Amino acid sequence: MALHRPAPAPLALTNRGSRRPAARALLVPTLLLGAGILTTKKLDWVETDEAAREEIREHLATTTSLDNQLRYLPGVTALGLGLAGVEGRHSRVDQVLLAALAFTLNDAVTTQLKDRTHVKRPDGSNFHSFPSSHTSVAFASATFLHQEYGARSVWYSVGGYSVAALTGALRLAKDNHWLSDVLAGAGVGILSTQAAYWLYPQLQQPVQKILGNRAMVLPTYRAGAVGAVLVVAL
Template sequence: MILTDVFTRAIKKSVFKLRPDGSNNNAFPSGHTSITFASGAVVYEEFKNFSSLLAYSGYGFATLTGGLRMANNKHWVSDVLVGASLGILVTKLVYHFDYLFKWNPFIKAKDMSLVPRYSNGNVGLYFSKKF
């Protein structure tokens, strides 16, 4: 969700597209749509092996969100389509590279551990070894 939001905001700050209602020039891409489609993609990835109805339900709610953004005259079709694509793409990439986040060089070593630490702006690592 954080990555989707970062990419959406970066594109919004570089592309100045006027909303259909003329309220501001932050229409492209739709932030609501990108976040809801990212959520829908997460629901799909988590439940695709258990229940197809539940897995696809997130996309249904995300589609409704995009449609309502257009119905409320806040976005053009292109804003919603790019927002949806961005949300799905970022989520698929995160799931594709998930193995990198789970990488642990000490997984087989039951007597060693490495723990990251952050406190008051300081970053460090704790390393422990049982003898």
């Protein structure tokens, strides 16, 4: 299995050359995370969670389940394009492994944050509100589509992030999450996929140098622990 290395997409993290690409890549998700934290505070110059909830419940309340499917759509689209023969940034096998790594990282970070922050949902159903996992998955998925096909057409990126934003909006409209949950979820999702694109070569290259293209590393996450499985074709 060979890694294909065309020019990185605009948000791609890189560990080669200047640090500027990495800094630019971190800007948007860092701002989203910061906004998510700020909106939990009662600051005069920031729209608070409570104020945002009141406006949303008055004008946008819904009970749809569409958000459950939308969160995966950009990622499924990216993998579908690869299977259909549309050339992306990486080979089809690499795309699957990158997606697995991105979603493993995303699940690990989101789960840990939910457990540690212990924020009560606006509907009072449980204390796993911060950050929004639906939004996190949706933005991880959209960033994956952007990384693989954004350089081919900007509309792939626009479509992916529009679907992710709609997913977050529906979580608010259903009263499942606070505004801060959704903003932070978007930041975590983007960072998860960006981190996967930086980590993937670091994981694969040492193994393949020793065992050749017959080997690959698959990420795992179970019971709160992130790990990896080495697969060797005999």
